[in-house]
Amino acid sequence: MANVISLDSILGVGELKAAAEAPPAAASGCASSSCGSSDGPADMAPEVWEKVKNHPCYSEEAHHYFARMHVAVAPACNIQCNYCNRKYDCSNESRPGVVSEKLTPDQALRKIMAVAKEIPQLSVIGIAGPGDSLAAGGKNTFKTFEMLAKKAPDLKLCLSTNGLALPDHVDTIANYNIDHVTITINMVDPEVGQHIYPWIFHDHKRWTGLDAAKILHERQMLGLEMLTSRGILVKVNSVMIPGINDEHLMDVNKAVKSRGAFLHNIMPLISDPAHGTHFGLTGQRGPTAQELKVLQDQCEGGAKLMRHCRQCRADAVGLLGEDRGSEFTIDQIEAMGEVEYDQEAARTYREHVEGERAGRHAAKAAAQADVAETVGTEAQPILIAVATKGGERINEHFGHAKEFQIYEVGPKGAKFVGHRRVDQYCEGGSGDEDALGGVLSAINDCTAVFVAKIGGCPSTSLKDAGIEPVDRFAFEYIEESALTYFKDYAERLGQGAINAREGQDAVIRTGAFTARRA
Amino acid sequence: MAYKIKASDCTACGACEAECPNNAISFKKGAYAINADMCTECKGQFSSPQCASVCPADCCVPA
Numbered sequence: 001m002a003n004v005i006s007l008d009s010i011l012g013v014g015e016l017k018a019a020a021e022a023p024p025a026a027a028s029g030c031a032s033s034s035c036g037s038s039d040g041p042a043d044m045a046p047e048v049w050e051k052v053k054n055h056p057c058y059s060e061e062a063h064h065y066f067a068r069m070h071v072a073v074a075p076a077c078n079i080q081c082n083y084c085n086r087k088y089d090c091s092n093e094s095r096p097g098v099v100s101e102k103l104t105p106d107q108a109l110r111k112i113m114a115v116a117k118e119i120p121q122l123s124v125i126g127i128a129g130p131g132d133s134l135a136a137g138g139k140n141t142f143k144t145f146e147m148l149a150k151k152a153p154d155l156k157l158c159l160s161t162n163g164l165a166l167p168d169h170v171d172t173i174a175n176y177n178i179d180h181v182t183i184t185i186n187m188v189d190p191e192v193g194q195h196i197y198p199w200i201f202h203d204h205k206r207w208t209g210l211d212a213a214k215i216l217h218e219r220q221m222l223g224l225e226m227l228t229s230r231g232i233l234v235k236v237n238s239v240m241i242p243g244i245n246d247e248h249l250m251d252v253n254k255a256v257k258s259r260g261a262f263l264h265n266i267m268p269l270i271s272d273p274a275h276g277t278h279f280g281l282t283g284q285r286g287p288t289a290q291e292l293k294v295l296q297d298q299c300e301g302g303a304k305l306m307r308h309c310r311q312c313r314a315d316a317v318g319l320l321g322e323d324r325g326s327e328f329t330i331d332q333i334e335a336m337g338e339v340e341y342d343q344e345a346a347r348t349y350r351e352h353v354e355g356e357r358a359g360r361h362a363a364k365a366a367a368q369a370d371v372a373e374t375v376g377t378e379a380q381p382i383l384i385a386v387a388t389k390g391g392e393r394i395n396e397h398f399g400h401a402k403e404f405q406i407y408e409v410g411p412k413g414a415k416f417v418g419h420r421r422v423d424q425y426c427e428g429g430s431g432d433e434d435a436l437g438g439v440l441s442a443i444n445d446c447t448a449v450f451v452a453k454i455g456g457c458p459s460t461s462l463k464d465a466g467i468e469p470v471d472r473f474a475f476e477y478i479e480e481s482a483l484t485y486f487k488d489y490a491e492r493l494g495q496g497a498i499n500a501r502e503g504q505d506a507v508i509r510t511g512a513f514t515a516r517r518a
Numbered sequence: 519m520a521y522k523i524k525a526s527d528c529t530a531c532g533a534c535e536a537e538c539p540n541n542a543i544s545f546k547k548g549a550y551a552i553n554a555d556m557c558t559e560c561k562g563q564f565s566s567p568q569c570a571s572v573c574p575a576d577c578c579v580p581a
């Protein structure tokens with residue numbers, strides 16, 4: 001069994017002791033994030049905050065602290081999407097070809113118990129396929145949740161669906177206390193929908209073309225309204241397909257907001273001929289990082305946006321930026337024997353996070369006020385790439401980073417706006433030169449990159465590319481550090497010591513996410 | 519008359535099993551198969567064979 005993420009390591013405390021050169025984290029204060037899913041308790045009703053605060057997908061803040069786990073008990077589906085080839089599982093919520101094992105509800109339960117024991121950060125159990133969690137009557141999905149609610153009532157239950165069968169199951173969902181439902185909605189206009197969905201199976205018939213899209217659309221809207229009227233939090237996922245629904249997603253954003261959706265998650269199309277999807281085979285491209293961000297920015301002010309989605313596999317395990325699924329295969333779990341559910345470690349961890357949070361909210365607000373005062377409101381915001389392994393701290397070595405989290409920092413504060421995967425470069429064995437080039441193209445719209453540590457060579461290459469490597473905030477909080485950096489940056493800019501970075505576009509890396517914490 | 523599953527294309531998703539009105543489909547020895555004695559091709563029950571209509575791999579075909 002691979003090593004457990006200890007509480008220390010995730011909070012960066014362990015590294016603090018080990019890395020003598022790193023000064024202790026002084027909470028220098030920071031901005032409260034102004035947007036979307038990074039909202040804190042001040043931005044929502046207390047009962048809603050209670051529901052989302054430990055859910056890594058519904059709260060951006062929580063995603064630095066809490067882990068989720070998907071169990072692949074739902075292989076059947078009731079629609080066909082052009083971005084999905086079910087020979088290789090769904091490429092939307094679960095990546096192509098990467099559900100290693102389909103589980104029975106019994107196996108799923110054992111797996112959950114085993115993971116809960118190893119990962120105290122685990123707070124959410126989701127069912128996201130590999131097909132549709134509500135197809136085939138949702139039998140396996142509800143069976144799994146029923147057993148789980150008895151065994152581990154403190155774990156949150158969560159499911160994803162395409163919405164077609166949703167209206168039939170809303171009562172069951174409410175009965176099982178499933179607080180979080182994700183509906184994938186790619187259009188609110190059947191004219192657009194017919195280019196995304198070749199067919200659906202509904203009411204004992206296969207429907208195609210406009211009819212199919214129309215039925216799906218109506219069922220999705222009905223299901224969404226039924227859920228929100230019962231107080232169930234709904235996240236809407238949309239796959240951004242350039243030339244097909246990219247601009248249309250602004251209408252989707254408005255439509256789902258008016259029906260009470262809590263969060264809107266716009267994800268880039270994953271398209272590769274090797275996946276054998278219709279879009280992959282016809283050369284339909286996915287969006288660039290910049291196109292995605294522009295669309296997300298245009299939707300700002302509508303339904304709140306989720307920007308930290310990692311498009312996880314239907315059997316993903318761990319914090320959002322990682323996948324430890326391969327540590328928990330059926331064989332490994334069988335070998336563990338009976339595992340008793342132990343709430344103690346998880347409870348201790350949750351209390352710890354709770355304590356940490358209170359101070360953080362105040363510190364962020366103070367830092368933001370400081371920047372607003374010294375820099376003024378005119379300065380242009382910049383992007384900063386951050387190497388982190390959780391806990392909202394800059395606690396990862398540049399060379400070990402499997403992804404960089406992207407923060408936008410400016411007079412309005414610092415906020416998480418996305419993440420860029422670089423895992424293929426680090427593990428591909430393609431030579432250091434290539435690896436570095438890949439990282440550069442993934443973050444070339446950033447002004448600086450924050451790391452716990454960085455070697456001399458990559459440091460020089462970054463500077464040559466116009467990205468400043470910054471290790472002086474090692475192990476400190478991300479947002480506070482970003483604001484401190486921004487204050488200094490604005491000053492240097494004012495003195496003409498540096499030039500603002502021209503906007504460049506970064507490349508979105510896709511493919512099966514296999515990175516594991518070292 | 520009955521339907522059968524082309525095993526080479528089947529993804530083992532189980533969607534057909536859930537739709538068959540006659541419980542003719544089951545998972546046996548690692549694969550889904552149609553019991554020809556129980557299959558009615560859905561005649562008199564639905565306008566189309568349910569397994570073929572739901573199958574994502576289009577591998578439920580007349581035997």
Ligand code: SF4
Nearest residue numbers: 057309310311312320
């Ligand atoms: S796919 Fe997105 S929403 Fe689902 S668990 Fe992963 S991060 Fe959360």
Ligand code: SF4
Nearest residue numbers: 538557559560567569
């Ligand atoms: S054709 Fe109808 S009766 Fe025959 S196996 Fe398929 S669903 Fe069952």
Ligand code: SF4
Nearest residue numbers: 528529531532534573
């Ligand atoms: S629906 Fe098709 S692919 Fe799925 S199990 Fe049945 S025959 Fe196999």
